[in-house]
Amino acid sequence: MLQTTNFHHALEIANAVLLGSEQSCLQALFNKQPVERLAAGESLFFEGDAAKHLFEVVEGNLRIFRIISDGRRVITGFLQAGDIVGVSLKNHYLYSAEAITDTRVRRLSRKAFEAEVGNSPALRPEVFARLRDEMAAAQNQMVLLSCKNAEERVCSFLLKQLHRDPGHSRSNAIVELPMTRLDIADYLGLTIETVSRMMTKLANKGILVSAGRHCVRIVKYGMLVQLSGDDDEYDGDERGLLAYAGRQRQ
Amino acid sequence: MLQTTNFHHALEIANAVLLGSEQSCLQALFNKQPVERLAAGESLFFEGDAAKHLFEVVEGNLRIFRIISDGRRVITGFLQAGDIVGVSLKNHYLYSAEAITDTRVRRLSRKAFEAEVGNSPALRPEVFARLRDEMAAAQNQMVLLSCKNAEERVCSFLLKQLHRDPGHSRSNAIVELPMTRLDIADYLGLTIETVSRMMTKLANKGILVSAGRHCVRIVKYGMLVQLSGDDDEYDGDERGLLAYAGRQRQ
DNA sequence: CGGAGTTTTGACAATATTCAAATATAGTGG
């Protein structure tokens, strides 16, 4: 049996984003805020705008990205329900956020947020923990971009997406991919053609079965883990010497 | 004319590290701590160790890195005098730190640090600001690793090193490189051969003059900026709405 | 001066990109 619980913890952390599947204190701050809607393709905010608000994603998916001088786009993360975005920002947003699917969010002013955190010391550890998780996620992405080849990147991505789904299990390994191949490519530092070829390759190896553009079924989970190059990845806190013991390869 | 001042600010922020050239409140916490010495090559702490301390670098240089499953090393940042490391960490260090040159550091227990920050609200904004800067630096590194080619990476690196030197100026553009070519390669996601070739190429173009293994003189600063691909980079706070009008990627 | 370790250079191979075309999918209006 795989130590999926710990492994999972490391992977599920969204990049440049604060996650929380279970209702957290932080999320409670958003509860009374009205829900706003964004149609697919609409922007929540732009890189460089004054960062006046934080947002909680209630439903839907967003991409977080930067555009560099020559027009290339770098996606630094994806958001989904439960994620909070904006805690780590400077006075201006470091990136743009755009809805991938129809999305609902709640908005909290930065000022209100900072006041609440200032008042309630209980909130502070949570804020710090989320910042730390964000930082850990950024480090993982740097490792991916520094050393992994195309196949490893795509496998890592699929695992990350799988583990983000709270209802996932090894037997029911359906991965939803609301984003386009171009989004995936821009996230992994590859071209869409390379992403597509790797998906085909994984399908040919019998590791996954495609179920339409935005859905994939993982058939050989263990193989996927092996190919991701994160074999002996650990979660950064829970690990003692555990974790290696139970890890099997297929 | 390029907006080098702002550009500078974005670049000088060390990755995964807290910087501060002028004496800060945070740094004051370390003032009464005794100085410890590390010889070149010695480790300050290891990835996975219980993160019991924060450190201020008094003098010298360190590399911050992770080793991944197949033995490859990823350097996520370099430290120099004035940097503080440990604020953003979880309970266990996310990476190892190793002295590049002979180094002196001051140590502060995590517990003491957290107590001080808890007591003194004035310290908190500084801690947050440093975390935000760290995050911004991580984002910049992701952009570099996602989209930049070998030449752009090396140029970006040289500029970053140049701007880290408090005494730098455009006319006196001497860049110290205390780290080895392998360190640079592992930081930029390249091989030492590629780094070396790019340095040679830049020297042939008359952009820089090599002055021994660990020192380079920048002759054509503007060219270097152009080649870095960070042309219209901005500092993350000062910029207005420039740049995005016609951006749309297909 | 010698020698270990580092860096540079060269030749070749591997991997991912580019460009082009074919195919699949989703959305729209009849």
Next chain:
DNA sequence: CCACTATATTTGAATATTGTCAAAACTCCG
């Protein structure tokens, strides 16, 4: 419901960039 269009994805062939392996040149220290 179907055909049609626009868009997204896949596939193929050629190219480019970077990596690998091997050897030469250079530096730094003792």
